[in-house]
Amino acid sequence: xxxxxxxxxxxxxxxxxxxxxxxxxxxxxxxxxxxxxxxxxxxxxxxxxxxxxxxxxxxxxxxxxxxxxxxxxxxxxxxxxxxxxxxxxxxxxxxxxxx
Numbered sequence: 001x002x003x004x005x006x007x008x009x010x011x012x013x014x015x016x017x018x019x020x021x022x023x024x025x026x027x028x029x030x031x032x033x034x035x036x037x038x039x040x041x042x043x044x045x046x047x048x049x050x051x052x053x054x055x056x057x058x059x060x061x062x063x064x065x066x067x068x069x070x071x072x073x074x075x076x077x078x079x080x081x082x083x084x085x086x087x088x089x090x091x092x093x094x095x096x097x098x099x
Contacts, residue, residue: 004019014033017030032064034062034090037062059081059092061084
């Protein structure tokens, strides 16, 4: 039987961190409800680039994914982030190619 405990919870960010033990393995799970990020991404995807900087919205990165990227060492890998943006279309405004 799995042994689980809530380590922390942030209702403002809709994030939970859970500690667990199962089958002799220990893990820490980082979960975030990203439904509202998807809605915001749909709105921002329609905005034109900033006239001064030329920057435009590409994609949201949820806290759980950022923590995973830092832990696994791919936070500076542009190709990995491009793949993430394409695979998580609901966080980029449902665009097939956000770039």
